[in-house]
Amino acid sequence: MRSSNPVFSRRGFSRDNGYAGFNTAPQAGGAAVGTQGNPYAQPTGNPYAQNPYAQQGQQHGAPPQAPAATGRMTIDDVVLRTGTTLGVLIVTAALAWALLPVDDANIGRSYGIAIGAALIGMVLALVQSFKRQASPALILTYAAFEGVFLGVVSNVVDSRIADGAAMQAVIGTMAVFAGVLVAYKAGWIRVNRRFYGFVMAAALGFVLLMAVNLLFAVFGGGDGLGFRSGAMGVVFGVIGILLGACFLALDFKQVEDGIAYGAPREEAWLAAFGLTMTLVWIYMEFLRLISILNND
Numbered sequence: 001m002r003s004s005n006p007v008f009s010r011r012g013f014s015r016d017n018g019y020a021g022f023n024t025a026p027q028a029g030g031a032a033v034g035t036q037g038n039p040y041a042q043p044t045g046n047p048y049a050q051n052p053y054a055q056q057g058q059q060h061g062a063p064p065q066a067p068a069a070t071g072r073m074t075i076d077d078v079v080l081r082t083g084t085t086l087g088v089l090i091v092t093a094a095l096a097w098a099l100l101p102v103d104d105a106n107i108g109r110s111y112g113i114a115i116g117a118a119l120i121g122m123v124l125a126l127v128q129s130f131k132r133q134a135s136p137a138l139i140l141t142y143a144a145f146e147g148v149f150l151g152v153v154s155n156v157v158d159s160r161i162a163d164g165a166a167m168q169a170v171i172g173t174m175a176v177f178a179g180v181l182v183a184y185k186a187g188w189i190r191v192n193r194r195f196y197g198f199v200m201a202a203a204l205g206f207v208l209l210m211a212v213n214l215l216f217a218v219f220g221g222g223d224g225l226g227f228r229s230g231a232m233g234v235v236f237g238v239i240g241i242l243l244g245a246c247f248l249a250l251d252f253k254q255v256e257d258g259i260a261y262g263a264p265r266e267e268a269w270l271a272a273f274g275l276t277m278t279l280v281w282i283y284m285e286f287l288r289l290i291s292i293l294n295n296d
Contacts, residue, residue: 071264071265072259072262072263072264072265073258073259073262073263073264073265073266073267073268073271074259074265074268075255075259077265077268078255078259078268078271078272078275080268081136081268081269081271081272082271082272082275082276084140084272085139085140085143085272085273085276086143086276086279088140088143088144088147089143089144089146089147089150089276089280090147091147092143092144092145092146092147092148092151093147093148093150093151093154094151095147095148095151096113096114096117096147096148096149096150096151096152096155097151097152097154097155100113100114100148100151100152100155102152102155102156102159102160107156110152110155111152111156113148113152114148114149114151114152114153115149117145117146117148117149117152118145118146118149120145121142121145121146121149124138124141124142124145125142125273125277128142128273133266134266134267134268134269134270134273135269136269139269139272139273142273143276146276146280150280150283150284153284153287154166154169154287157287157290157291161290161291161294161295162290162291162293162294165287165290165291165294166287168286168290169283169286169287169290170283172241172282172283172286173279173282173283173286176241176244176245176248176282177248177279177282179245180245180248180249180252181248181252183249184248184249184252184253189249191249191250191252191253195246195249195250196250199243199246199247199250202239202243202246203243203246203247206236206239206240206243209227209236210227210228210236212225213225213226213227213228228288228292229292229295230292233288233289233292234289234292234293237285237286237288237289237292238289240281240285240288240289241282241285241286241289243281244278244281244282244285245282247278247281248275248278248282251271251274251275251278254271254274255271255275258271
């Protein structure tokens with residue numbers, strides 16, 4: 001299963017890798033190795049499995065050897081690198097908020113810097129998504145530019161539309177993250193192929209509708225088709241947040257599979273990158289929803 005997140009769908013967390021839980025090589029009986037009855041079961045031939053010769057030596061009475069340092073990803077690695085990435089994003093967002101004023105005299109310049117930062121961040125995200133190896137420097141640079149964009153946009157909404165909107169969006173994002181994590185760990189959310197297919201179809205439809213609405217807004221003026229204003233804007237804002245929650249569930253599953261099947265430690269940076277992009281999605285949807293509610 002591939003994640004909705006383009007980062008996880010690359011080298012580190014895709015079904016094309018042994019530790020992702022899918023091996024399409026059939027056994028003599030016709031079933032895929034290690035996948036009978038469980039699509040996430042560990043396949044044989046996992047390139048990160050323990051050395052079979054060491055296990056064979058122990059079975060023949062050889063003295064046990066001390067476990068070697070495998071350099072495999074752990075949940076601590078994911079938490080640390082996600083915290084680092086989000087920390088860079090938050091610091092640059094705070095600096096942009098403080099140093100790029102959004103009063104009438106300076107809002108044009110601040111908006112221009114924010115849009116430029118957003119475009120650079122998008123390019124960096126695409127580059128990292130198509131790289132076969134995680135690049136911590138590239139990921140942290142992406143977080144820095146994304147923070148500049150979020151800082152300016154948050155300041156505009158907070159100071160011109162709804163006082164306290166940024167803090168409300170942060171609290172909402174944290175609540176969604178915590179809620180999805182609890183639901184996932186409790187087994188209330190079952191991430192399987194059907195769930196993945198539904199989320200991807202919904203996300204594709206959502207993105208296409210937003211793109212069409214943007215085109216109508218650019219060439220026709222006004223609010224386009226009205227998908228980002230009024231009652232329809234509220235509905236689509238809620239849908240966007242729910243999609244972000246579904247992306248989190250998919251991301252949690254991919255991280256869990258990577259840890260279970262021995263992903264190398266450097267893949268924790270990809271996990272941090274993917275989770276950061278999903279959290280940014282949720283935050284922006286909250287900020288947009290708050291803006292719509294206060295404008296109305």
